[in-house]
Amino acid sequence: MMVELKQIYKSFGTLEVLKDVSLTIEKGEVLVIIGPSGSGKSTLLRCINQLEKINQGEIIVTGQVVARKHPGEKEFVLPLKQVYKLREKIGMVFQRFNLFPHMKAVRNVAEAPIHVAKVPKKEAYERACQMLKKVGLSDKEQAYPAHLSGGQQQRLAIARALAMEPEIMLFDEPTSALDPELVGEVLQVMKDLAKEGMTMAVVTHEMSFAKDVADRVIFMDEGRIVEQGTPQEIFGQPTQERTRTFLRKILN
Amino acid sequence: MNTFDFEIIIERFPIFLKATIPTIQLTLLAITFGTIIGLIIALMKISQKKPLMIIGTFYTWIFRGIPLLVQLFIIYYGLPSIGIEFSPREAAALGLSLCGGAYIAEIIRAGIQSIDKGQMEAAYSLGMSWEQAMFRVIIPQSLKRLIPPMGNEFITLLKDTSLVAVISMVELLRTAQTQASATFKPFEMYVTAGFIYLMLTTLFTILFNKLEERLALSE
């Protein structure tokens, strides 16, 4: 089991964003999370790599307990140093790329391997070049992010995350900020990654990607998992009215 | 009515130039230590650690809230009564650095907080620690935005060095005072001091504009 979430609750102030969410992600599995805006999808991903702290529940990543907070029991939270270590195993790709604008492409990719994983500089740069090649950016090694198209920027962000050799990749609406004609190139990189056996959790509105690549689809609404199943089940015969309404809206 | 006496200015100008040296030295000292203090205080204020935040907030509250002139009086005339004595030079450097540090801390804090939250999150998601994220990702990006307000602050510090004349440190304004009473030409002597300050602030402004241009080009 790569990730286990048990009965997660998360609030921002008085706003309950995740309510009793339980979920597992198997090694090599591609999980796609769909749902309306504000339903808690990003928060769910961000709890996995501890960008958000949960209020209640249990998170286990690659067998390691990350947080355990059950009412009436002693709380466990991973010490900060180990949270940093944990994040090395979890790659994340953001809707708005969040590339480092003051670094050239190759440096964006090599920065964390050098300073976090302590890979020797030369080796890190060689590996960075390989990663850039993998996402089709071999000719952009020396370019600053601002000089790349949106699709190129997102592929660079994927390369940056992959350079840490993560065991799981989290994608938070990776194509939502892109012009329609640039979506395909990013999805292609993600498809290739899935084919290689990468464990992935993907929040997306690209239903074709979900149909083609997902092993399992989760539909979230108002902080709860409403329904989950294979793409055939979710898109073919959803059992919940809310799922049907959402799919009708998004597929027009 | 006397006419404006240029000759006395030319005669005394070498003395003024010599007095400009301590003014510049003091400015550079205050900039250096003020920036170091400012960076430390700014990092304390944005750290998630309560005690550090409180110390940082307290620091800026004190040193921005009490007039620099009063701070200088406390350091130079006040502290000796509890056994802490400074030379005028030391007191001047200390006062200007402490006070400058408080203003610079606010500048740096604002600069750091103006950087998109996504940068910190991206750094974290790659396994960076808070310190690594700060020094490798956030601060380098904020540098460009810091240059205009830092330039202003440096000019303020340069002008504020004139305040230390009151604790009898020999610098530009103090020299103008002594020359004014020696020559009975206060107008000429103070205008000369003013002119030199103006030249120095102009030089600073030009330097900072150049720096800003160069950094703007680098992206």
Ligand SMILES: Nc1ncnc2c1ncn2[C@@H]1O[C@H](COP(=O)(O)OP(=O)(O)O)[C@@H](O)[C@H]1O
């Ligand atoms: N840092 C935060 N502070 C306060 N409210 C937040 C924060 N992050 C998210 N929220 C709120 O939590 C809810 C769920 O957000 P999110 O997980 O981003 O949903 P989704 O990704 O499904 O659109 C939204 O109502 C959002 O406004």
Ligand SMILES: [Mg+2]
């Ligand atoms: Mg979201």
